[in-house]
Amino acid sequence: MLGQNTLNDTTWDVLISGTGLPQSLLALALSRSGKKVLHIDKNDYYGGSEAAFSLQEAEHWVNKVGCEPNFGPFESASVWRSPSTEKKENGKLSFSRAYTLSLSPQLIYTRSKLLPSLVSSKVYRQLEFQAMGNWWVYRDEAQVETGSQEHAIRGLQCVPSSREDVFADDTLTMKSKRSLMKFLRYLGQSDESGSSSTEEGDFDTPFSTFLRSKFQVHSDLYYPLLCLCLSPHSISQTTAGYALPKIKRHLQSIGVFGPGFSSVVTKWGGASEIAQVACRACAVGGGVYALNRGIRSVGPPAQGSPDGDSSLRRVCLSDGETVCTRYIVGTPWDIPADTQKAELPTLTKVSRSVMIVSSPLEALFPPIAENDPVAAGTLVIFPGQQAAGEDAIDEPPLYLLLHSSDTGECPFGQCIIYASVLQPSSKGHPRIDSAVQQLLKSTDPVAEVLWKMQFTQLGHLGTDILPKDGLAGVDSQILVFPSPCLDLEFNDSMIDQVRHVWKDIMGADADENEFLVFENREAAEEENMSAS
Template identity: 55%
Template sequence: MLDLNTLDGSSWDVVISGTGLAQAILALALSRSGKKILHIDKNDYYGGPEAAFSLQEAEEWVNKVEQVPNSMPFESASISRPTLLDGEKSQLSFARAYTLSLSPQLLFSQSKFLPSLVSSKVYRQLEFQAVGSWWVCRHGADSESDSQSTKLQRVPSSREDVFTDESMSMKSKRSLMKLLRHFLQQGQDGDVEPDQELDQEMLFQEFLQTKYRIPQELFDPLLSLSLSFKSIDKTHSTHALPNIKRHLGSIGVFGPGFGAVLAKWGGGAEFSQAACRACAVGGGIYALGRGIKSVDVISDDSEGEQLHIHLTDDESVKSKYVVGSAWDLPQQIQKERELPYSRLTRAIMVVNSPLDMLFPPTSENGPIPAGAVVTVPSAKGGPPTYLLIHSSDTGECPTSQCIIYGYVLLPADEGRTMLESAVDNLLKSTDANAKIIWSANFTQLGRLEDEKVADNELKGIHDQTFVFPAPELDLAFEDGLIDQVKEVWKAILGSEADESGFLKFDDREGMVDEEEPSENM
């Protein structure tokens, strides 16, 4: 029987390091396999790069990013609070009134991630809310007064939106309707252009101009639907078009007038914790505050080749397999990375206004959304800035406030300036009295959408070690993550793996997966 006060000398089938989304989904997939699973995390919280924090926890996290460089896929982190005048009180509520997510990504109804949440029954532990309107916020000179003005435009993404948009000319409407009709007729089979061969190098701007004669005024709205972090003249059609198809094909599946949702109470952290709870119910053992220092390969006549794993608390365990992310495993068992990581400048901002105008009903009989997407084009032709706005209905902040999650593909200093400018322009166009009352700025390291991960890249330097890549830098949950988890799951189970049963579970008899993972070690 395992001594719950120590792990030293224990043996396992699988040791999973880190509780990020990929590791948590793998733990879920293995939860009913009968394998002995030890799931550890060097941090004292769940979620890894998908974690969610209170205000105090967020500030502790920022300090850790700065004090322990290269320990996670984040860098250049800082906190900013407004200077208070004498006698002025902060408008921030108590620390636990906030849940700030490192992973507030969108989940589309056409996402590959969704069926796995349903078939594994994890969705029952989650609460989803609608992400409603897409907006473009432009800032520039007013032609009549020569003054600087900000204009907020709702992005049309359905026939109804196009017909009711009074800002577009009839010519623009006809061109846009032709493009939307083309996407909707293609269905969701994943092909970009089934009826005509598309040049793999064709840029999105060229596609719009040459194939559909889309006027320039619609470039920014269409780029926003593609969720590309690059400018339209650097975005490839092969990446933009499937994303727009996903957006259009998702509308109406969950409810009228919207196609994406967010997870209440903390985004990706909710997915990770729900998956870890399911593994704990299946017998998995959890231990926070313990990482892996080194791994040795040993030969044991009775059990064959095993891994000797040295933990950061100076204990050691044995296991047949070790799995983790690049930031949760020692470099000694990882293959050398060929390409540098891309860097995305991000911000989490608390605003002292609900910004209600960004959350109109999704349709005449639709729900009031809890999320909105705002794209702020660069005035100099650079990459766009994206702002995900979460209302207090998400449970992430008090009533009468909202959270803005900002993203821009620029270096840290330049990116932070761009994010501040974008939010300033948005607030001017929605609520002139609104102010940022707290913000965290940081850089995330990861992969862009054109950097795919081959199955053979998931292995470490040993056949029994597996390394999940850095997360894809995206505003929506990465579809490829499920495929990565499946490959590792198949390798661990070997001949026992039945692909048709991957993440497909029947209800447990007389049991509901709502227990917290054990942390008593």
């Protein structure tokens, strides 16, 4: 980290603005390239739209969202504290830094491109990943058949995600089990052949229609299967073409790192922790970091650069200092609007909430497999109401991602709920509040929400088609990462975007086989010493 007033008239190969995950992964990719990298952030914290906060930091962030225009891809942020937190000895909020609350608590599938990249770049040793446990669908208690406690917890239906789960679930009828097995066999056969035997036209049909017509799947199983593909849309608005690859990904990810789970979460704050580890690696490789500094303006290529190189861009920073650089990289919120190719496209909005709960809700975190530790995360889906009328659109599902204290995000005896729904704040946040109250009533009636942060996040969905030149600025020296992906799971397209920008910067020196592939630093240093 640099002190104040030390950057003026310096020259760099790459200026990265913002420490969000894509910029930080790019910094990691450039960390051993020999490039001079200056990595700045207008904020006083790392992580950008993937940041993680203590209670005090979160409340400060809410104020900034409300007061600063173009602060980031967020709006309508607010914080609420329960009055009971000051009155009760038990169930009180702990001190501010006892919490690490993530703006990006995405789960990561074990077959994601991200994990091999973290391993090959050697930063995985500084990270800890924890297994996601059972996935649940909320039903009215009358809708959940009586069965074992493992599969029915007062209105919650455990989602079977493997053949073993289907056979073990005594809440399913034999007819439902047969239809599910038929569907799972179909997915397995399409994997073996490398393609699907289903006609292409079927993929445009609603997923519910596909399940009913092809496999006679009962409607009670639509939302458990929708949960496995993490669709932000209702079952009637989700196509078979969207759902099938996502469900196959879920099934193929089970057992990669251990029995019974398909995805993991990052301990100590989700994607923010990955971003900080990546930045640390770049700093070790010679990158220079400066927080509380953004970009005020970017000038055209000029002869006035310190070393006379006319290809350099003169950049004025927010503190008045000036630097020169060959490349400028950031998101639409980290670089000036006049450096971007066009105005931002219409962005999708998702209502989100982060809640601290006074109970660990242990019933939702059973051991993943026999003799295994309990899971650190679990997922609950609340189906939306079906709309009346031929042209009406069903409500989208609402997702609650729960993290236990094992994630390091809250004290022992509490848990964190990350809620999201593809609706505007006026509809989404009341639905979230209602869903959380229903969940607490089902699992621990004396539990309560101690603290809550609500906001709307702007971005794109994984299904959105981004422009082919979406990473280009007004010229080849300015590269712009797209708005955040709003999916519940990490979207592998981010790795592809980082690779694209890395190749543009490296030019003729780019070798695809060397992207985020590094030797251990100790081995590399010994080799250099031997050569000398």
